[in-house]
Amino acid sequence: MLEIQELSKSYGKHLAVDRVSFFVPDGQVGILLGPNGAGKSTIIKSIAGLLRYQGRIGIQGMSARTLEARKIFGYVPEIPAMFDALTVREHVEYIRKAYDSDITEEEVQALFQRFELADKQEKLGNELSKGMMQKVSICCALAIKPKVILLDEPMVGLDPQAIKELKKIVLELKEQGVTVLISTHMLEMVEELWDVMFVMDQSHIIGSYRKEDVGEKDLDDLFFEMTGGEKR
Template identity: 65%
Template sequence: MLEVQDLTKKYGKVIAVDQVSFKVPDGKVGILLGPNGAGKSTIIKSIAGLVRFKGSVKIQDKPSNSIEAKKVFAYVPEIPSMFEALTVREHFEYIKRAYNVNVTDDELNRLMERFELIDKQDKLGNELSKGMMQKVSICCALLIKPEVIMLDEPMVGLDPAAIKELKIVVDELKQSNATILISTHMLEMVKDLWDIMFVMSKGKVIGQYNKDEVDAQAQDIETLFFNITGGEK
């Protein structure tokens, strides 16, 4: 479970996020939506431990900055960052050792095959395209077999085959009872994935919706989003 409670972040006198609270239970996919400047990126960075904030973030009931929480938490950033002098394969070996996870060569090879990285495994980090770096970042996150995973605009830069595979992976994570939070503006890409939707505007969560309730009312996710944000993009 991922739980955010009264999260507030200021940059000088500017309040980027104002007392935001939400929860994504185990086995559910939460979607964080909002127009540019709504505060999504600040929330993502706060959960990932990249910025200081007021309030609390808990991962599986443990403070997000604790070692216990970090062991079960994976993060796929919007802009992937590779070690320039490591090959793709060496990135995976680094993650295996850093997290002390037991992943066999067969498991690693199957993961690389899923994202078409087998023929790229000897490429250096500085030789990869943005899309390839995104695939490596996703695979690194999956290697630790996370209980909670957060993906920031994960489908930007991916080819159609990789987007399709990522959707399958998200569903598999959900079936394994993992907690998933996806921050995105690509509504079409997540309309079949989400369970809980959090809509942000001007640093606040202005709407929270359950997919079953929305489906029961025969509402469309895009129409709902634009109605609540007043048409903001």
């Protein structure tokens, strides 16, 4: 589970996030939405451990600041960053050793097959396209076998086959009881995946929905209804 309690973050005099709280239970997919400047990126970076903040972030009941919590937390950033001199295979091996993951060789190869990386394992980080870097970043996050995973705009830059595969993986993670948080503007891409949705505006969570409570209502309609914008 992922629990955010009274999270606040300021940049100088600017309050980017103001006492935000939300919760995503085990085996559910949460969607974090918000217009530019709402504070969404600050929340993402705080959860990922990239910013100092006030409040509490809990991962499986542990403080997100602890090593134990970090070992079971996976993160796919919006802009992937590779080591120039490491191969695709070495990136995954580096993560496996850093997290002391028990992922098997067969499971690593299965990930490469699913994301069409099996024949690209010896390519260096500086030889990869953005889409390929995104695939490697996803494989690295999955290689630690996380209990909680944060995906920031994960489908941007992916080809249709990779998007299809990633959706399958998200559903598989749900079945395994993994907590998933996806930050995205591509609402149509998560229509069949989400369980809870959190809408941000002007540094606050201004509303949340549970899929079971809204029936067949369109995600776009829910978002623009809450933010007061117009559906395009």
